Amino acid sequence: MNITEFAKAAGVSVSAVSRYFNDGYLSEDKRLKIEAALESTGYMPSYSARTVRSKVTKLVGVILPKLSSESISRVTEGISEVLGAEGFELLLVNTANDYNREISSLELFRQNRVDGVILLASVFTDLHRSLLSKMRVPAIIVGQKLMGFNCVCHNDLGAAYSMTKLMLDKGAKVPAFIGANPEDNAAGRDRRLGFEKALAEAGIELDKSLCEIAKFSMESGYEKAGRIFTQKKKPDCIFCATDNIAAGVMLYCRENNIRIPDDVMIGAVGDSRMGRLLYVPLSSVHLHYKTAGIEGAKMLLNEMKGSSSVHRIMQLEYDIIERESTARL
Amino acid sequence: MNITEFAKAAGVSVSAVSRYFNDGYLSEDKRLKIEAALESTGYMPSYSARTVRSKVTKLVGVILPKLSSESISRVTEGISEVLGAEGFELLLVNTANDYNREISSLELFRQNRVDGVILLASVFTDLHRSLLSKMRVPAIIVGQKLMGFNCVCHNDLGAAYSMTKLMLDKGAKVPAFIGANPEDNAAGRDRRLGFEKALAEAGIELDKSLCEIAKFSMESGYEKAGRIFTQKKKPDCIFCATDNIAAGVMLYCRENNIRIPDDVMIGAVGDSRMGRLLYVPLSSVHLHYKTAGIEGAKMLLNEMKGSSSVHRIMQLEYDIIERESTARL
């Protein structure tokens, strides 16, 4: 059944029906007629036909590197909360960390499929930048700072700095570092910089043999812990770029009878739910992931109703959550 | 730029362009011309206009109760993997456990917005059933068994039975139970039934004072543990419907100096990543969440290319993961 047939069935004109579903510039009489007919026929206007004319999809494309990550799903939850309340649906693309899928989704969204885009990517290339600026709809980047674009991000540098400083202040002298891919400016580069800043301030020289780059997984953290603890120099604290990495380190410590925090303190960034449940509760920096999603969505909403030419970068601050893993006397 | 303008620019007819993007019934000459023009103009066909005519959206609606849950995100990951490979995108609706949003999304999908639907719901009402049968596109239910519909589900009863039996076989005599909402047939009712079956087989009578219903959260598990441990009768094993609940119970035990597994064994269902990291590694039943997503998506794919009138219910089996929380001598 289409709008013409339905209008006939309801005894009103086609435009009355269209108005009913849109602005509502309509007499009460017709409104009632339409509602009655709606009840009996179960008619539903076609979304795509509407979109062809109006150019409004009521869809927001969300591109993310994976689904089964706590931080990402918290961001997504925030996004969906705000956008859902405004009647937008999410067109989700899980790139599975595949760079090509990231690019192709951006391409995909250039066709008039969505009214806006939210991008959660970890590594940005020139191709990203060029596609993003060619975008015909507003785009917001969440979790990363990309100059010249609208972003909501965390203070990764500050977070890493504060956590490292916390451990140094407690007396750690030989810090180790397990970081993330440095091409990832947030979790990789900035957290590294924060770590280094704290060391520099404390006048401690960075020992390269105690620095490792891990993947975003517990397994990888476990493996890198193994490398670090088999060096001659033994660290008395380890800064981990993510909670997952820290969890892997802890697993290694437990299996190898390395006491936390007595032998080694462990501090991380992310404050996942898991942290407080670990066999030694993990000190971590809380980042406001859900808030980032909420703010990103709001920013997008703003851009979609009249985009401004001024780009905004919103940086969210952090909270340090101190638990036993850094509780040295 | 639309297809007419683009066709002109490429020096071919409109239908040639359309064919290029569809079946490809086209001479090499024109194909080349089109590709060249594509390069220079950056033309992209409009998705919605295509959909109006062809009735194909290449979209699958996924309705889920929350995003930030490990089991749900694993299911979604499986879905997205299979569907993504077939060129489908996901239209995601996060109902935030809101029954009304579940219903309204089902309504939404009745308009020709999607080619198929995957529903992850926990509680089914008659309204669900009626909307599902009115659906014009195939729908698959994942994680629950709903007679008369296509489902992919887990053997929740068996899982709970096996975990409980494991603990009883190790000598537990006073089992306690912390379950989920019984209206949830999978995680609530069936896991309860499995627990009861194991007790019945062992000739142990169920003590109602040692049975609690928790929400799907650690906090709730913590609270219910408090209720149970303040009864006169002290349990020597606790079956928890989910890992999150078990984590809360463990937290309670740690704070109250109740030793695991010496004083009380703990077994759960779900086998989340967190389980092995808890201060006492948690015995849990592994359910194949990602596989459920994969199989659900495959089933949907099948239905979308010619739906059969026969409904299928696929039940996935489980693996018992034994860790220290049930390691009594």
Place this chain on the structure above:
DNA sequence: CTGAAAGCGCTAACAA
């Protein structure tokens, strides 16, 4: 294999 032309179902401009 090709192009012209008739819609798909809806919205929006326009005239009433």
Place this chain on the structure above:
DNA sequence: TTGTTAGCGCTTTCAG
């Protein structure tokens, strides 16, 4: 306020 009608951009007959 209302109804008529010309498109939106594309696909798909149909006749060549």
